[in-house]
Amino acid sequence: MTGDQTASLIYLVLLGGVILTWYVVANRGGLGKMAQHLAAWGLIFLGVIAAYGLWADIRQTVMPQQSVFAEEGRIELPRAPDGHYYVTLDVNGQPLRFVVDTGASAMVLTQEDAARAGLQQDELFFFSEAMTANGAVQTAPVTLDRVALGPVTDRNVRAYVNSGEMSQSLLGMSYLDRFARIEISGGKLVLER
Incomplete structure (x- = not known):
């Protein structure tokens, strides 16, 4: 990883941590519902990462x-x-x-x-x-x-x-x-x- 990629990764992890902390504090009463929302957002995040990583393959398939x-x-x-x-x-x-x-x-x-x-x-x-x-x-x-x-x-x-x-x-x-x-x-x- 280059220095810029490492810095971007650290930034994203910190941003994700801040958002997660805010969400937990804001929804202390409904932890079960919060776990569902957290799982949904986690899957969306993983889907975005997977699409970004596979974009070259997807583009080659979609573009004739x-x-x-x-x-x-x-x-x-x-x-x-x-x-x-x-x-x-x-x-x-x-x-x-x-x-x-x-x-x-x-x-x-x-x-x-x-x-x-x-x-x-x-x-x-x-x-x-x-x-x-x-x-x-x-x-x-x-x-x-x-x-x-x-x-x-x-x-x-x-x-x-x-x-x-x-x-x-x-x-x-x-x-x-x-x-x-x-x-x-x-x-x-x-x-x-």
Whole structure:
């Protein structure tokens, strides 16, 4: 446990002790009823702790993930709560998460994702320029050895690395054009080859 977690735990224990003491003093006459209330609040408290501890598992179960139907050559991407579509691609053997951006003409990697994909920072030359909603940015053209999405694998894929700050890599039209069909319907983005 870190120092902050320990301090939070001590605070919660003290707060719980103060509330329990107040409750016992206020309800001295009906100890049986107080025990019932105490048990109910204890179960609620344990339920909250359990839900907090299991939230990552619950979220993964409740929030749909991308689905790959290899035999049909179809990939389905669910709409995220923020309204965007996200996809995880295997880029040079590394799983990288992209936001699908039909407004981007090319596949654009953040510098962090480029490093994870094995592209050396000192080998990137930021001589090209891209226009974004925030203005012009310098980009470095690169060739990705291997990009895979489910059963679909492409080799020597052209992309760019953004020189500026970018929170998410973009999957633009240069990659999406490789699919025979792109459809958005019923909260899903469907890609087929």
